[in-house]
Amino acid sequence: MTQGEELNELLQVRRDKLDQLREKGVDPFGRKFERTHTAQAILDAFDHLSKEEIQEKNQPAVIAGRLMSKRKQGKASFAHLQDQSGRIQIYVRKDEVGEEQYETFTSADLGDWLGVSGTVFKTNRGETSIKATEITFLSKSLRPLPEKFHGLKDVELRYRKRYLDLIMNPEVKETFLTRSRIISAMRRYLDEQGFLEVETPTMHTIPGGAAARPFITHHNALDIDLYMRIAIELHLKRLIVGGIERVYEIGRVYRNEGISTRHNPEFTMLELYQAYADFHDIMDLTESLITHIAQEVLGTDTVQYAGHTVQLGQPWARKHMADLVKEHTGVDFRREMSDEEARRLADEHGVEITPAMTFGHILNEFFEQKVEEKLIQPTFVYGHPLEISPLARKNEEDPRFTDRFELFIVGREHANAFTELNDPVDQRERFEAQVREKSQGNDEAHPMDEDFLEALEYGMPPTGGLGIGIDRLVMLLTDSASIRDVLLFPTLRDQG
RNA sequence: GACCCAUUAGCUCAGUCGGCAGAGCACCUGACUUUUAAUCAGGGUGUCCCAGGUUCGAAUCCUGGAUGGGUCACCA
Secondary structure, eight states, X not given: OOTTSOOOHHHXXXXXXXXXXXXXXXXXXXXXXXXXXXXXXXXXXHTTSOHXXXXXXXXXXXXXXXXXXXXXXXXXXXXXXXXXTEXXXXXXXXXXXXXXXXXXXXXXXXXXXXXXXXXXXXXXXXXXXXXXXXXXXXXXXXXXXXXXTTOOOOHHHHHHTHHHHHXXXXXXXXXXXXXXXXXXXXXXXXXXXXXXXXXXXXXXXXXXXXXXXXXXXXXXXXXXXXXXXXXXXXXHHHHHHTTOOEEEEEEEEEOOSOOBTTBOSEEEEEEXXXXXXXXXXXXXHHHXXXXXXXXXXXXXXXXXXXXXXXXXXXXXXXXXXXXXXXXXXXXXXXXXXXXXXXXXXXHHTTOOOOTTOOHHHHHXXXXXXXXXXXXXXXXXXXXXXXXXXXXXXXXXXXXXXXXXXXXXXXXXXXXXXXXXXXXXXXXXXXXXXXXXXXXXXXXXXXXXXXXXXXHHHTOOOOEEEEEEEHHHHHHHHHTOSSGGGSSSSOOOOOOO
């Protein structure tokens, strides 16, 4: 709503009440207020006691919150105040707070912020409440809240005006509290394991470390285009070269691609690198990290997601991509196979491919189209083909594959990791192959990065690396169907 | 990017065959000192998403557009 807009009756009434408050000498946008309790703290301490026990204690309390309901009954009223912890009922009597304050209270609108001093008591109907001795007006709400019973359902409004969603839908607040706890548990765990948290640039001169289309921006003073990072990888590996042996970053990355229930243009990744480790060590780490987080945040290693019961208790299945494809389609990609034969097999099994695809791409398509969605329980899928893994070390026994894994849970990728490629000559060849792919039309192929190659040439120790999509992990642990339900302000079109 | 669905009061939603724009909550006036989706009496507050078209007449039918949701595609 804009400044010039005519105020409808509901808005006008509230503005009139604002003026009336000022006329009475009440500041409608008050000041600092000291409380003694949150709503939940009072319920925790008193709700289990009887009406008489509470009365004996005669416990004073000062609370504050947003007025969410009001039941006026002549010279006394009931109402609920909501603070971050929850809701608590207040009971306001004219003969207790005086005529002036009672007037202020009864003319308050749902949505106004009030402070209440009083004593804890329990009503005849058994609800622990505060009997007010003093009402302090804290802040005026000039707009009506969504309907008190049905709440805010409109999905678009919930995302655009998340504050209303948080006010009206308690489970939304719970989801974001859980998100915060997940990230904090993750940090604590990694810190305890000796990992150093760092911050690296989010604006890159070369968009690398993943296969994705970047956002482009421009720096005026330097007159150069910069890319919003699509991964954290290459900077963290430079730090491994620099001798930091265990390093991680939890940060935003940006990919200029489609939006869906599982994709937001900006999302949060954990990336970590551990010197002297390989991808088997990283599997162990991933398993214990996620199980630990679930235990610490949810108190269980069993989670419900979209009707599935997911067992996060160790150990998780570890399967070679080619073996999984063989299991589900009968096609054996472990044996020698020409690109032509792979294409023919794709055709026979109804796997869609593009003409430029070779053996490794086709194996990956088999996996994505025939296997991926079936992996409900945590499964480490390893041995990704060389063609789609330009930053991972080749497998020693079969160089068509790499020492890479992805973690699948409920049919979705939750982590991506590998034994890092630390041979600068091999790395240069991989980049060159990617550049060839790019020239053949794959606009998500990895660009050449000379500065990164130079770092590798100084020597990088054998290293294991890991990336975890935090948003998807939060979705899994909060049973959220859409990524928008775990992002406070998901990307939406500008409404103008 | 393709397809399907939705858009009516501040919010949640009805709206029949094309015939005066509706309900509940919220809000306003009054009653009510342990209520709790408080109750009782009275009051309807609107760019029916937008722009065209058909029609005596459109929230309703047609065309185009906007926004959102879902599915698919792409990806994490």
